[in-house]
Amino acid sequence: MTHDDEGLLRKAIELASKARAGGNPPFGSLLVGPEGTVLVEEHNTVLTDADITAHPELKLARWAARELDPATAAATTMYTSCQPCGMCAGAIERSGLGRVVFALSTEQLTGLKPPATAAGARQEGPALFDEARVPVDGYYT
Numbered sequence: 001m002t003h004d005d006e007g008l009l010r011k012a013i014e015l016a017s018k019a020r021a022g023g024n025p026p027f028g029s030l031l032v033g034p035e036g037t038v039l040v041e042e043h044n045t046v047l048t049d050a051d052i053t054a055h056p057e058l059k060l061a062r063w064a065a066r067e068l069d070p071a072t073a074a075a076t077t078m079y080t081s082c083q084p085c086g087m088c089a090g091a092i093e094r095s096g097l098g099r100v101v102f103a104l105s106t107e108q109l110t111g112l113k114p115p116a117t118a119a120g121a122r123q124e125g126p127a128l129f130d131e132a133r134v135p136v137d138g139y140y141t
Contacts (some may be wrong), residue, residue, distance in 0.1 A: 001101070008032060008079040009103050011041075015056065016081035019043035027081050029056035031064060031097070034075035056080065057088035061095040074098045082109050 008030065015028020027044040040063050042056035057080055064073050073096040082104045084092060092100060104112075126132075 004036070005079070005101050008038075008077075009081075009101060011038075012079045012081045013103055015041055015043040019045070019056075023047055027056055029060050029078055029080035031060045032077045032079065034072060039076070053087065055085065055088050057084045057100075058091045061088065061091035061097065064097055065095040068096075070096050077101060082106070 012028045012030055015030065016026040017028070019028055020026035022043070022045075024044045024047045028042070030041040031039045033039045040060060042059040044056055045054040046052055057078065060078055064076065068076070076097050077099040078092065078097055078101070080100065080102045083102045083106045084100060085106075
């Protein structure tokens with residue numbers, strides 16, 4: 001990690017503080033282009049937007065997928081205050097971003113939260129493989 005990386009991570013942490021001050025969960029991210037310029041900044045707005053998907057990493061991935069050609073996207077770096085969640089990681093992969101640098105790991109973040117009380121949605125599967133594979137088979141080749 002370079003000195004520039006650390007400075008840009010500090011900016012992501014500032015955006016996380018802005019999110020918290022605005023009544024949202026404390027997460028912030030920015031996307032830096034191939035030349036080192038900040039292309040776009042976001043912070044979490046899940047509460048103020050009443051949108052459970054309004055994570056800054058997801059907003060940046062969506063922006064990149066709309067606004068950047070694949071070669072430019074692959075040369076970008078996302079700086080984010082915390083390691084992206086599964087939803088955001090999937091969007092980052094699909095948007096073609098080249099690099100993600102984060103401050104807190106998921107494990108570190110979990111250590112800062114109170115213990116979870118709900119188990120979450122129960123998932124069942126896999127099931128019906130032969131039927132479910134028909135619309136997917138051959139799509140990714």
